[in-house]
Amino acid sequence: MKKIKTLILCILIFSLFSTAACKKDNNKAEIFIYNEQDTFISKMANSLRDSFPDNFTLSFHDGKLSQNTQNEQIVTALDNGCKILVVNMVDRLASASIIEKAKSENASVIFFNREPIKKHLLTAKNTYYVGTSPVQEGQKQAMIAQKLLGDPDSMNRFIDKNGDNTLQCVFIQGEKDHQDTEHRTYSCINYLTAIGYRLEILAMDFASWNRAQGKALMERYYKEFGSTIEFVFSNNDDMALGAIDYLLESNVMASGTSAPFPIVGVDGTKYGLQAVKDGYLYGTIVNDDAAQSEAIVNLCRYLCGEIKFYEIGFPFTSERYIYIDGPVVTQENIGQYI
Amino acid sequence: MKRKNIPIRAVLLSTSLLLYLIFVIALSVFACVFFARSTSEKSNELINATAKQITYNYENYLNSILNTASVIQSELNEEKTSEELSSSFDSLMELKSELLAVELYDTEKNLLCKDTRSAEVYPTASDQWFTSASEDQTIHFFEPMINDDANVYNIIFSKALTNGKFHKKVILKMVIDFKEIIELNYKTDLGENGHITVIDDQYNIVYSSTEDAAQDLRFLKNVILGQDHVHTRGHAFTLNLDTIGNSAWRIAIFYNTDDVKQAIESFLIVVIIFSTGMLAAGVCAALFITRKITVPIKKLETTMAKIEREMTPVTIKDGVAIKEVTNLSLAYNKMICQIRDLMDQVVTEQKNQRKSELKALQHQINPHFLYNTLDSIVYMINDDRKQDAQKMIIALAKLFRISISRGNNIIPVQDEIEHVRNYLLIQSMRYKNSFSYEITAAPECLHCKIMKLILQPIVENCIYHGLKNKIDPGFIRITADIEKDNLVFKIADNGYGMKEETIKLLYERFNNPDLSDGVGLKNVYQRLSLYYGERAFLHIESEIDCGTEITLSVPVEVNGNEKN
Secondary structure (H helix, E strand, O other), rough: HHHHHHHHHHHHHHHHHHHHHHHHEEEEEEEOOOOOOOOOHHHHHHHHHHOOOOEEEEEEEOOOOHHHHHHHHHHHHHHOOOOOEEOOOHHHHHHHHHHHHHHHOEEEEEEEOOOOOOOHHHHOOEEEEEEOOOOHHHHHHHHHHHHHHHOOOOOOHHHHOOOOOEEEEEEEEOOOOOHHHHHHHHHHHHHHHHHHOEEEEEEEEEOOOOHHHHHHHHHHHHHHHHHHOOOEEEEEEHHHHHHHHHHHHOOOOOOOOOOOOEEEEEEEHHHHHHHHHHHHOOEEEOOOOOHHHHHHHHHHHHHOOOOOOHHHOOOEEEEEEEOOOEEEEOOOOHHHHO | OOOOOHHHHHHHHHHHHHHHHHHHHHHHHHHHHHHHHHHHHHHHHHHHHHHHHHHHHHHHHHHHHHHHHHHHHHHHHHOOOOHHHHHHHHHHHHHHHOOOEEEEEEEEOOEEEOOOOOOOOOOOOOHHHHHHHHHHHOOEEEOOOOOOOOOOOOEEEEEEEEEOOOOEEEEEEEEEEHHHHHHHEEEEEOOOEEEEEEEEOOOOOEEEEEHHHHHHHHHHHHHHHHHEEEEOOOOOEEEEEEOOOOOOEEEEEEEOHHHHHHHHHHHHHHHHHHHHHHHHHHHHHHHHHHHHHHHHHHHHHHHHHHOOOOOOOOOOOOOOOOHHHHHHHHHHHHHEEEEEEEHHHHHHHHHHHHHHHHHHHHOOEEEEEEEHHHHHHHHHHHOHHHHHHHHHHHHHHHHHHHHHHHOOEEHHHHHHHHHHHHHHHHHHHHHOOEEEEEEEEOOOHOOOOEEEEHHHHHHHHHHHHHHHHOOOOOEEEEEEEEOEEEEEEEEEEOOOOHHHHHHHHHHHHHHOOOOOOOOOHHHHHHHHHHHHHHHEEEEEEEOOOOOEEEEEEEEOOOOOOOOO
């Protein structure tokens, strides 16, 4: 009888220890996104969910466009002992507070999609940024235009409809003060002007990455400039799709035909690629969420001590930045992507 | 294992009070915890809402500045001359009263154009606004100005913009009066000493509604972001530290929470008073209830203790006891009735038995005497002493008449004396006047009642054991008298007397129930005790060669009702 009791006790203790040991293997990462409604961000969140290995416990928090809400979520997570924060900030300028708070709790922060202020990021160890290179994306948008326009001094008349060898264009910008907004826009402009194109920017305004706002902005542009618009640069696909929504709804463009002027986006979302295939959107630059997710996951695994630094497998810029390039997708090569 | 007997009242009182105590304490603790929690939750909600509102106000304000910058950017897109720009700056300033200066610089920090409202370039302490804005063109900067006047809060806004169709980089500088937003938030009640402090990312104080904001910095550096409870300036505060959108600034809101503490404390006092009251009421109730149970039970108990002596039923008034105890006493009363019935039955049975015993004892007297007397009569007739024979027969007849007394056991003392007189007559004749006798009876006792045939056996003893074969003339004296409600008979002889041991032996034999051991004295004693119980008294006093005196004492009975 006594033997059986000791045996049972032993088994119990053993199982207790083994479960505790199992638990210890579970790494935890909390992911904060600025807005679930954003197509690219939700795609990115899904991709993150798929990329993390099973021994990671994930939880996702939606900031719902409020930095204050996100602050609360981050503070709560840190209070609960979270050691790895994966943050897509609502307001880039909040990075200083987030980094300082995380530092005080000995937690690591990996920012993605929205780049923190560099001088803040460098104040703490174990703080990283993973994102696209908005400068390159802007340049790639410019390259799509360059390919279509040809010689700056005798532009393709299909595009330069009034034949003045100046490109009358509009910009649909993302969010005010988003580093991607500024970089995508100005690197595009700078690239084109540098190689000799004359641009006449009819209008540039913000639509906060949002499809409905993109549609509203296009309506405003079209009503003001009508067919003088020769090119539309959009900071992302969603807003470009919003512009297409307007053109289709107002019958400027018939369903199944291509747009009266080329529209280019960035991100290469599912709908964006579909629009390229349908001929509405001329081209886009893939914002490679899978690669970004992989970089984030590898950083997390490195921070947990699972892999060595050199195993992260992505090149660092300024020690803490991982910029990921995406391929250009236009109607010519859409077949490879869809 | 022997358990101590604990009184039911103590058990009831202690258990019920203990349970009640636990209940009340648990209830109070629960109420306090619940109240404290919900109150602080409520106040937290309020604080959060207030903090959000204040933060929102600041964000809105900064947002409107950003919008102004956007407007300027769109002006710049239109490729205006510096005069045109200056006038549009002026109209902007007219629209937005918080704008104190708008200036535009090129990348070499040369002034391109400015508003015409102020003659001079607005002085700034450092070039930080310029260097920051030219370093990172994607963001804007807010910078507090060092103001000499404590009531002036001006800030500098700077941002890189692009000018004209060829997107030349320019730096916009705006000086903004911060007072409007400060005044807006003055209206918010943060409690006594509650205040707002705005800091930049280097913990420089941009603005504070209190003068000694510097002492708060240690809290701010500790909290960084989020909420905490701090104690400063003699008050409890909830500190909310949050970012202000569109800037790298943070806003610290100190909300006085003394009220919450006070509310919780006063609630605690109320609960303590209430629960003490409840406890007192509980003690009273417990005492009352246990009394209802225990008092009737006590009564029952004392009544039961008296059962041997009194056998009275318990009387418990309606409403005094609880139902079960009343039922118990009813059951007890029923039992008492039954016991009484049984006892009555036993008494009747005993009476019958005693009657038969009495009869038997009375019957023991007769035979020898009758045979001897009859022998004497026969002898007298043979001797031709007719007169004597006649006398004897008459005496014998009287003797028997009284003996029988129509079956009555109790007869008047007169008759009893007559009976013994006749007996003595017969015996003195038989023994040829070898002894003499004297009977004296107090007249008041003659009509008292007494059990019959009690003197005769004693007299018989005197004759046979005291006087028989005595050489000297014998003498028997019988007296009857009343002493203190007792009828006292004394039968004395001058015979041989008895030794102490013999008397002792006699007394011992009195209590021997064996009836066959029929000695006259024992017979009398037993009959007396059967009838009178302990009130009957028989005393022997004797001296060798002097005589014996027997004293009989029974209670006076005038009516002499036949008991059986």
